[in-house]
Amino acid sequence: MSDLSAQKCEACRADAPKVSDEELAVLIKQIPDWVPEVRDGIMQLERVYKFKNFKQAIAFTNKVGDMAEEEGHHPGLLTEWGKVTVTWWSHSIKGLHKNDFICAAKTDEVFAK
Numbered sequence: 001m002s003d004l005s006a007q008k009c010e011a012c013r014a015d016a017p018k019v020s021d022e023e024l025a026v027l028i029k030q031i032p033d034w035v036p037e038v039r040d041g042i043m044q045l046e047r048v049y050k051f052k053n054f055k056q057a058i059a060f061t062n063k064v065g066d067m068a069e070e071e072g073h074h075p076g077l078l079t080e081w082g083k084v085t086v087t088w089w090s091h092s093i094k095g096l097h098k099n100d101f102i103c104a105a106k107t108d109e110v111f112a113k
């Protein structure tokens with residue numbers, strides 16, 4: 001279990017600070033399979049998970065959804081045949097909060113189980 005995946009998301013208010021470039025550089029090392037990407041001007045974390053078929057992909061999607069509900073923090077999920085694209089960002093601050101790194105690490109744990 002990584003240090004991040006052991007943590008819980010905190011309530012993220014609209015005035016919460018986005019992670020700085022320096023913080024991002026430290027945090028991304030703990031989730032090396034995730035790629036920071038700017039989409040529509042918003043920094044996000046993205047990872048594509050591969051599966052053998054659609055059934056496994058939708059089962060994983062649902063497990064990630066359950067984890068998101070527990071954390072009160074919700075990803076973008078694109079489920080296709082044999083793959084799921086998971087995208088984390090914080091809507092309330094239009095960018096990345098530590099919550100997104102925590103949830104990315106927890107998503108890796110859901111995949112590993």
Ligand SMILES: C[C@H](O)[C@H](O)[C@H]1CNC2=NC(N)=NC(=O)C2=N1
Nearest residue numbers: 072073074075089090091092093
């Ligand atoms: C009211 C509720 O707690 C908020 O809207 C939460 C829900 N889930 C969320 N998920 C994400 N990814 N970003 C948010 O800002 C967010 N806000």
